[in-house]
Amino acid sequence: MIPKYSPSAVKKLALEVLDVEHKALELSRKSIGAEFLKAVDVIAKTKGRVVILGIGKSGLIGRKIAATLASTGTPSFFVHPVEALHGDLGMITAGDVILAISFSGQTEEINRILPALERRKLTIISMTGHKASKLALMSDIHIPVYIEREACPYNLAPTASTTATLAIGDALALCLMKVKHFEKRDFATFHPGGSLGKLLTQQVKDLMRTGKNNPIVPLTATVQDTLFVMTKTGGVGATSVVDKNGKLAGYFTDGDLRRLLQQGADVLGKNITEVMTKKPHHLTDEMPAIEAAKKIHATHVDNLPVLDKTGKVVGIIDEKDLIEFLALLDKK
Numbered sequence: 001m002i003p004k005y006s007p008s009a010v011k012k013l014a015l016e017v018l019d020v021e022h023k024a025l026e027l028s029r030k031s032i033g034a035e036f037l038k039a040v041d042v043i044a045k046t047k048g049r050v051v052i053l054g055i056g057k058s059g060l061i062g063r064k065i066a067a068t069l070a071s072t073g074t075p076s077f078f079v080h081p082v083e084a085l086h087g088d089l090g091m092i093t094a095g096d097v098i099l100a101i102s103f104s105g106q107t108e109e110i111n112r113i114l115p116a117l118e119r120r121k122l123t124i125i126s127m128t129g130h131k132a133s134k135l136a137l138m139s140d141i142h143i144p145v146y147i148e149r150e151a152c153p154y155n156l157a158p159t160a161s162t163t164a165t166l167a168i169g170d171a172l173a174l175c176l177m178k179v180k181h182f183e184k185r186d187f188a189t190f191h192p193g194g195s196l197g198k199l200l201t202q203q204v205k206d207l208m209r210t211g212k213n214n215p216i217v218p219l220t221a222t223v224q225d226t227l228f229v230m231t232k233t234g235g236v237g238a239t240s241v242v243d244k245n246g247k248l249a250g251y252f253t254d255g256d257l258r259r260l261l262q263q264g265a266d267v268l269g270k271n272i273t274e275v276m277t278k279k280p281h282h283l284t285d286e287m288p289a290i291e292a293a294k295k296i297h298a299t300h301v302d303n304l305p306v307l308d309k310t311g312k313v314v315g316i317i318d319e320k321d322l323i324e325f326l327a328l329l330d331k332k
Helices: 007-031 034-045 056-071 081-085 108-119 134-138 160-179 184-190 195-201 223-232 254-262 289-299 319-330
Strands: 050-053 076-079 097-101 123-128 141-144 216-218 238-242 248-253 303-307 313-318
Touching (some): 034 097, 034 123, 056 076, 056 160, 081 108, 123 134, 123 160, 223 254, 248 303
Antiparallel strands (some): 238 248
């Protein structure tokens, strides 16, 4: 039989758990001291990998920290201490840095490995809640984890301690990301299947409008000819003007037309060269799409012509084609 419970009591307990873990995060600010900075420096300078050790809940947190480090530019992997005692120590090579996680600092399986790691002159960084623990004392660098108590009503189940450890691990990974100048494009390289990766690896040529959807008129066109092409082709309200070699000579938009009509001039019979924008902004087909979005955003235009390496017009791109990229810029 499931015992009876009061919804209000459950809600009260849930809020108490969050309060305890929130306090643990506040106390984690104390962890960002000289030892934390030393750890960042050592890992940033190493030519090896960060090898993370942990058992139980600490092991699960260690796996997540290893994944975050690896995805943000710091090669890292997790090794289970028991497996390490039975051969997986061979995965650890010269130049690697060890990050051992144990809130008690007394995890036997980890402490049994330490002498072997010390003999190989590997730098050992630990994260524990006890400065006087065996793991902390045997480490070259010790990052303390501070909590008042676990969120568990019996102060037993790892809860606040794992939350604090994870947060400190995130801080370590993202500080290394900054120190190593790991940029969005690097992130995309490490996450080619993710939405951000797809965005940041696409080029203008992957998105531009070509062929029948790319409005182009020759230098001999009239404004009336140009309007016909703009209406029929592309639907972007603009057209490129090209010379006999297909190279960009000018650009004309429906905004240009409106401004001319406001002047009261009879413009339909004019040659396009009289009213087009000469030396317009443009994009190149191999430009990263995110850079194209930046240019459209900065120049406050709706669309731009796209050129190849020879200067020929090969397409046109509209802000609607870059909406995901523009949204990404707006998040900054």
